[in-house]
Amino acid sequence: MTAPGNAPVWPWEAPLQGRLKASPEDFRVEELPATLPDGAGEHLWLEIEKRGLNTEDVAVWIARSAGVGRGAVSYAGRKDRHAVTRQWFSVACAPEVDSASWAVPKPGEAIAADAWLRVCRHARHARKLRTGHLAGNRFTLRLRELEGDGDMAEQVLERIRAGGVPAYFGEQRFGHANRERAYDWLGGGRRPRGRNQRSLLLSAARAELFNAVLAERVRRGDWDRILPGERVNLDGTGSVFTAESVDAELEARAARLDVHPTGPLWGRGDPGTGGEVRELEDAVAAQHEVLVRGLEAEGLKAARRALRLVPRSMEWEWETSRVLRLQLELGPGEYATSVVEALMRTSAGE
Structure with a gap:
């Protein structure tokens, strides 16, 4: 049986070796909402794009900006820090609270020098956003410094698309x-x-x-x-x-x-x-x-x-012989890294 923390076992040998997340821009995630705010209610919903921050970092910033406790902020799912991600949050707050007046932290101040966030859109809604209430996630990944068998990689990609x-x-x-x-x-x-x-x-x-x-x-x-x-x-x-x-x-x-x-x-x-x-x-x-x-x-x-x-959709393109762009749409709670690890061994330190 597996000991705590052992690496996953895969049904085939990964044909490639390379790097994932050489930069946060190589791992992009867009949350697909199950519901959109309708414009009225006690909860302010915000779609936020972030880089170099985890979901909890953003939740704390929202709570402070809105003048409420951290428990008033919710989200559907957590997103990675080492990525560029877009997701929805909700905060229970007074009707006069307007995110347009919030001071977005600048890199090097309350956040890391290479981190940022921005509010893409916002609207009111009658209900808060609950954990797991999302339709899925869309990923755009770039795998870099690839080495290995390109022909076998194509076969594995087709196998993943067909059978998961x-x-x-x-x-x-x-x-x-x-x-x-x-x-x-x-x-x-x-x-x-x-x-x-x-x-x-x-x-x-x-x-x-x-x-x-x-x-x-x-x-x-x-x-x-x-x-x-x-x-x-x-x-x-x-x-x-x-x-x-x-x-x-x-x-x-x-x-x-x-x-x-x-x-x-x-x-x-x-x-x-x-x-x-x-x-x-x-x-x-x-x-x-x-x-x-x-x-x-x-x-x-x-x-x-x-x-x-099983990916809902999966497309890929070889941008060069050593760079593969992979686009996936997955359901809630599914991990793009499962697809990547079945295809590629990561370099040391990844």
């Missing part, structure tokens, strides 16, 4: 040492400071367990197949059902990408799996007993996540 990749949680999910902090806390160590840090550590713990299960399924060669006793995800939805047995029709649906096998987001309650799927997941859980017990003690409810990530 293992849906590992990316390193962004674990942040700076959050995996280690989660083990420490849930093993009886120091509790996190505040609700936001608690949420980050619980997310890291769940991701660690999910990735360990997925890595074992990849080793077995059945990460993209439905097994008897599987909890099966309907593509593009949060709906799952149990496959007591697997017939030709269900195998065909999985091959068409209509349904996907799932892994555990650990918490209280029966996971609903059976047979060898349950045995595998229980064996992984036994290797991570501290996380399992801690997540249950914290009251999280068991849930499922698809083991397979």
Whole structure:
């Protein structure tokens, strides 16, 4: 079984080696909103583009600018610091609060010398923006200093577009040492400071367990197949059902990408799996007993996540023999780095 922090296991050898995020401009993310503000209400929604800042940095700036507590600010999902990203925030504030008068921090002042942010648009809405309330994300990535087998890279790209990749949680999910902090806390160590840090550590713990299960399924060669006793995800939805047995029709649906096998987001309650799927997941859980017990003690409810990530759209262009531009559209909670890592080993220090 995977030890804490082990690298993901992939079903094929990456044909390329290169650099991701040689600069933040090489990793661009545009959040695709599930809802747009309608112009009236107690919540001010803001679409913000940022560079060199994480989502929490921006949330703190919004709260200070609006003269409210940090808890009044919300967002649908976190975005990477080492990127140029665009996403929506909402803040509960008085009707007279107008973001047009806010002082945007300048590089070298309250933020790093190469960081910036700007408000792209804003409007009022009756409801706040809730975690996970987004349609997806659109990515434009540049992979640089590439070396390797270009012909094989084309085959892998086509394979990913047609059949997806293992849906590992990316390193962004674990942040700076959050995996280690989660083990420490849930093993009886120091509790996190505040609700936001608690949420980050619980997310890291769940991701660690999910990735360990997925890595074992990849080793077995059945990460993209439905097994008897599987909890099966309907593509593009949060709906799952149990496959007591697997017939030709269900195998065909999985091959068409209509349904996907799932892994555990650990918490209280029966996971609903059976047979060898349950045995595998229980064996992984036994290797991570501290996380399992801690997540249950914290009251999280068991849930499922698809083991397979299939890009909604995927295009690429070789700008030079050593630079590849990759454009992806992914669903909520899916990581572009899973696609990149299945294609390319990153250079040391990446």
